[in-house]
Each structure stands twice: as C-alpha cells, then as structure tokens.
Amino acid sequence: MRSAEASGSETPICQKTCASVSNKLKANLAKDWPSPPNHWSTGKGRGNTMREITLPKSMETYIQIYRGHSEGVAPTVKRKDNCMSNVSRIKNFLVFMAHGVDRLSDWLFLKDTKRVRGWSEYISKSGRAVTTSLLFLKSVNHFLRYLFASKLRGCRLTQSDMTHIIREVTANINNLKKSVTVHQFKVKRNKLDRLPSQAELLAAMAVAEKRIPDLLDLMASNPTSITQYLLYGYLTLHWSLLYGHRPGVYANMTNTEVFEVDRRGTAEGYIIHVQDHKTAKTFGEAQLVLTVKEFSWVMRWMGIKEGLSGPQNEFFLFTTGKHASKNLNAHLKRAWADAGLETAVTFTILRTALADNIKHHQDPESRSILAKFMCHDVSTANRFYANTPGIKEGLKIHSMLRAAAAAASSEGGLPPSATSEEGSGAESSDTSSSRPVDTPDEGTGAVDSTFFRTN
Template sequence: MLRHTKMMAIGCPICNSPYRALSKHLLRNHNVRNLVERRILLLLAKGRINIRLHPCIIAGCEYNGTRLDRHLYRNHVELSRQELHVVLTKLKMKVATKKLRELSLTNPRVAMITSWDVDTVGDDVLAQPPPLSPVITCDNPDCKEWRMDANIMKAQRDIYAAEVKSLRCMLQQRIQRNRKRMNQRAEDQERVFLRKRSRTESTPKRLSKSKGPSCRKSPIASHTPVSSSSEPASIDTEASSSSPPIHSPWFSGRGRGNRMRDITFPRIMEKYLQGYRDHYEGIDPTVRLQENAVSKISRVKSFLSFMAHGFNRLSDWLFLRDLKRIRGWSRSLIKSSLQVTTSDFYIKNISHFLKYMNETPCKGSRLNQNDMILITREVSAILKSMRKKVFIHQMQVKRDKMEGLPSHKDIMACLTAAKTRIPQLLDVMTSNPTHATRSLLYGYMTLNWSCIYGHRPGVYSNMTNTEVLKAEITGTAFGHLIHVSNHKTANTFGEAQMYLTIEEFGWKSRGR
C-alpha cells in the first residue's frame, strides 16, 4: 500500500510567500532562468547553505576554521537557541548573497534576476566591525586630521573587542562550570539513591518492551544520568522518606533561578509543549498569565524527566505507560518539603496536561486510547486519595488565619485613626507634598478600605482612573460605587466593589 506524504511549503526568498513547488515558482513568477542562481535560492530557502568555512561573526570571537556550525553550538554556550537560530539565518543569508554577487561578477550568459548587495546583509551588533580604509598619504590638513581620528577609533575598537572577547570567555567558562556542577550533583544524588535501596528488594521487571528500539542519546540525558547496567534504572516507589527522589535537583532554586527551566527535550516534544503553553495562555494573555504558563510548563517538564529516566527514545511517549512510576513521582512530591496543597496543585497541573494530550495527540506518539485512559485514571485516583490530607491542611490554615485576625476593638481603632489622619495628610500634601507623606496617606486610605471590605492590596493598586471617574459620574447623594475589574480572583468572583461615602470619595478625589 503506497503512502502519500504531503510536501511542506517553503518560503520564497524573493517574495517570502510559501510554495511547495518553489523551483517552478521561481521560474514562472520571477523568471529566474539561470540554473546556478536558482540553485542558490533553493538552498537558501531550504536552509542548506554551506557556512562551514565562514568565519564566526560573534563579537569578540576570532574563529576561522572549517566547521563553523559545530563551533557555534559547542563554544558559544552563552547563546540561547533563538539567538543561535538568528545567527545561523544571517550567516546563510550572507553566504548566499556572496555567492550571488560572485556569480553576477562573472557575467553569466543567462541574465540574473536577483541583485542583492553583499555589503548590506547581516550587519548588526553580532558582526565584526569592518576594516578601516587603507591609509592614503595626502598633504591636506583635513586628511591628516581624519587619519588621526581614524587611528584613535581603531585603537578604541581594538580595546573594546579585546574586552568583549575576555568577557565572553569568562561567561562561557562560568556556564560550563555550572553545567558540570549540576551534572555532578545529579550523579551524586543518583548514586546515593541507588546505594540506599533495600537489598531485599526483588529484581525489577524489564522495561525493554516499552522502550522501543534504541536510538541516539536523549537531550535530557545530561541532566538525568542513566545507569551503566544493561537494564534501565528503575524507580524505587517503596523507598523510605530518607531516600532523595531522582527529580529533586529540578526543584532547587526559586523563581527564575529554578532549575526546572533548564530541562530540555527533543525538538518535536519541545514544539508540542510550546503548543500546550499557547493553549494555556489564550488569545490575550496578561503578564501574570504568561509567568504562570512558564511555571506550569516547568512542572510538566519535571514530571516528564522523572518518567523518562532510563529511556533513550522519548518522542514516542511510551515512558508514560509506567503507572508504578507515576505513583512514585506523586509519593516523592508528598514526602518532599512541599506542602500537601502545593503537591496537589502540581498533580492537578499534570492532570490538565494529560487531558490536553488525550484530546490533542502529539505527532509521533505511540500511546493508544487505552493507554491514555489508564494514565488519566491513575492520576485521578491519586488526586482522590489526597483529598483528605488537603482538606485537613486547608482547615488548619483557616483556623490559623482566624486566630490571627484583629479584634473588633483594633478594627475600630484603625477606622478612627484613619478618619482623623487622612484629612490632615491631605492638607500636608497640598502645602508640602513629599514621597513619605504620600506613602503614609495611601497607607491610611487602604487601611480604612481593608477594615471595611477586606480586599487584597492588589485591588487598590490595580484601580484605574477610568473606574474612579465612572463612579463619580454614576454616584448618588449618599455615595459612590467603584468597580475594580483587574484583580486576582476576578475570574471566579468577578469585579471587586467598594462603596465610598461622599466624605471618603472626596478624600480620593483630593489625593489624585
């Protein structure tokens, strides 16, 4: 049975329009009849321009060898994948333009269509500065002054280039040391974990049936070391709480320093995770939602790296079929330093990702519908078993918060102090406005509102002038109702409301 494969559309380098038969498009639409010219354009469109012999264009780098492609990936570790893609694109464009320029200088028999100038392509901060013009002896005073300025600029350029080169070398060395330290730490924790395993444990079952044929090393192999034995290292789901979980290194650091952001997977998996992130952000993401999406993807990657430990092929997603390993990951979360509500939140993130994966299968995945049912059912059962602990923890936190609430006497004292101090501070702001007085005024105003309504500070900080002006227009003789739409719980409870009396709204009008 013949299998028909769809040809991918390639962008035309002249008009930037996607075409599947690009050679015919160049011939018919752009009248490119020169075969050599057409071949260069096709190689440029497909990204197959040979750049190996081109010197490196990174500022401060003097590489001029025969494998520029390897040099960029191995030596310039300080550049991200997006930056490397930009550099490679500019290099290919520069080499292709140079070839077209050289072809036009030979005066070919078949006329050329493209007329790009090689000197105007790829000049940016990454490129090396162009050499100065040769010195021309001239007795004109202006020429002498220009030559002196040129020599001074050349000396400054050399000093800056040497400084950039030294700083780049220091950055590369630091990145390499951090990677070695991270790999060594993961290997040490893996070694300690395997040493503390119980000797009476039965021999683990082989997972070779779910691994599939072996292939090249996975990109995450540097972060999750594979056992040197012939069988893949198994996850001890029944280990004691003293044994560190394999994924624990990924939970070190806080915020942007969290190491979960450093986990990488094959290109097809990264593309699928990016699609999941776009689905989570929606059509109009806020800054807070984008930050939450990054954190959610990091947790999903941590789960996948735990599940993929010991597997060489990851693009088929068959490593998710190990239900015992899913229980081990959940158990390691509960036994870690995380609160039970945080562990429950992490598992809910994984449940949402598995639901998305069930409805939108990844290209190349060999998981069938029965496998996805078993996996999602196992995660749902884990969440159900955690309900009791989560509910008890929430009730305990609620009791602690209730005990820490201020008394009725303290609230009345705060309201009395706010009504006394706010008019005084407004008078001070009128005569001698200072930053300290303004901060104190805002503090008393938010204290007054919090004692009455109990809103979060984000409600007051996100209040806009438009909302206040609208409340001023729609107000009555008794007071004004302000609706704040941008706050933390707007998706669940809608707009936050504050009803200010005529006196209180007058304070806000004077404080604007």
C-alpha cells in the same frame, strides 16, 4: 484541538541553567530515583529553577502550544504567571519520567506507571505542603488529558496507555484528598486564632481616617516613596475594613475607572467599579462604595500624582513598572504597625475578620448580600463554619445533641442503660439543656477559602 509536530529530536532532556544548578541536576539524575532536595525545583515564584528546564525541540514546541491553550485569549499578567508555573510543574514531571530514556519524541517513556507513582510519592514527600503537592498532580493530570485529546503526530501512546497513565495520576490525587482536607482545616483554625480583636479593628479604622488626609498633605508638600507607600497602606487598610476585598481589587483599580466614577457620582456618594480581579468570572465587577469625604481622598491623590516626577503606570496605586503593585501586603503591614497595632495582619486576615462579623451579627439574607459584595463564596465558607466551630458554637452543638438524646429517650428510642445515664445527675433536672447554652462569644468561626480547581 491543535496538533503539533512531535518527530525529530531523540536526545535526552537538556538544561540551560547556571553551572552550579546544572551540575547538581546531572548528579541527581544519575540516580534511578531522585531524592529530595529536588535540585530542578528550587526557589520560589519567578526564581524557581524549574523555569529553566529545556526539553527537546519537538516537546518544547508542544508544551508551548499547551501553554497558549491554557492562557486563552487576552490573558492577564496573573494568568500568564499561573500558566508558566503550571508548565514548570509539568516539566518537572517529564524530567523525572524521562530519566535514563534515550528516545523521547514518541512519548512512550510515560508508559511506566510505576514511575508515575514514584513521582507522585516523591512530590508528596519533598517537603512541600500537601496542597502544593496536590497542585503538582492536578497540573500534570490536566496536561495528560490535553495530550490524550490532541492526537499528537509522532506520539505512539495508545488510548489504553493514556487511560492507565491518567488513571494512575487520578488515583494519586484521590489519595491526597484526606491529607489536604485535614491540612485545610488546620490552616483555617490557625487563621481564626490570629484574628485581630474588634477593638483593634475599630482603632485601625479611626487611625486610618485621621492619617490618610495627613499623608496626602505630606505628599503634596514633600513627596517621598516612604510616605507614598504608607499612604497606600492606609488607603487599602481603610477599604479592607469596610469591604474585605482581596488586594487584587485595589492593585488593579485604574485611573480610568476612577475618572469614570467622578463623572457619574452624586452628592450622596460614589461607587468605583473594578473589572480586573480574581473572582471577576464568578462575581463580575468588584465595587468600592465611598462617601463624598472618602472619594475626596481618592481625587486628591489623583491630583497629587499629576505633579509627581518619574514614570507612572495606569493604576491608581501606581508603581514605576508597567504592572499592578504586588507589594500591597507589605504596605498594609507598615500602616498597621504605624497605627500602633501589634497583631499580625494581612488582607486575608482582615477579609476573614469581616466575614466572621457578618456571619455572627447579620441575618442570613443580609449575610448573603454582603458576601456577594465582598466577592465571597458563602457556600465554600459554610463548609468550614460547620466544621471549625468556636467555643460558643461548639457548646450550642453540645446542647443540641443532649436535647436530641433526651427527646429520643422520652420516646423509648434509647436503650435502658443510655436512658438511665441521661436521667441521672444534676444536669438531667436542668431544663436549660433543651435550649442553646448562653456562653461568651469568642468572636471567631468564619473562614474565607478558595481552592484550586482543574477542569
């Protein structure tokens, strides 16, 4: 671990913010316990005011060393943004803990475990989703463990102090796990309720295959940004209906990767390999398998791009900036609406719909192969499949439980009252109770979920 200079500044935390935010912050910090709204944590993404918090010089230096450690070697733009967000959450914690403290360079202000608990309670009751609150706690927990191991010069916290602080944060994380689990299942259940029907998915595929060549013609004769983004929407819609990839796969696909496929393609088809995507560490490259016709759309767009004026970056779905597009969901929704479909749609919903189809209509071996191609973790999804059944799955479980009860009663495993209850009524004479009930499939039940994990 690298060490950092921690001596020097003993001044309280200062803020380099706009006047309105600064005044609100000073008023909020004048209280013993800040209360919602959290004025140094307003806004979202790059507009969040937590990013404007400035610590004393020695602490700021150490925080930046930690940030560099978290980013690692050759970080992607996404990883840099994630690390910036984590640092902002840590600064939120430090501001809370340092309120009313004159000397900060020795880090002893962190010893107040009661205040640590107060911050955890404050974060969880600040109007954030419980999963976001957990993210705050995990970010701080990771930083504290790094601080504990780094042997920072000037830090007067003892090993016992750090153990108590980390233990307090860990306990607060464990206290949230029940709420997080319940929240996750509620979110997944609501997502399943919003899945488009199979008729809509098939209609979307048919419209996309017709509209993509038409939009390419328009871009060749009369290029406009509206047509360009609608084309992006239809291309990513078509790919998502086939492969269910996350939007980062399409956004990060580069011109070089496309040209490489063009050189190595065959008369039977082409496979585009995309290196940079969310789960590349686990699944490696993501693939898009295209027929000759589908790849001809890709190469035609490559040719049209060469004749367009204005700046272009290295990505197949280029933007005028230097980074990959972050608006693909908006383009997807525009294409979905253009196709005349009304159900709300996102890449996540399409990915869930495809995973649901695979789960219901493929054998386990085929499902495993297709899930890996989707860069989809089946083991995580199975946790939700088992606990979020549709009507058909629920009735099968009901039938299995009744069959188990009947088998136990025949062997004398149930008390007389239970046996007589099971043996009475018309249902007991129905031999179909020992096999699954044949009920209409409502077509839902699969979930795609990834969860934040901290080392």
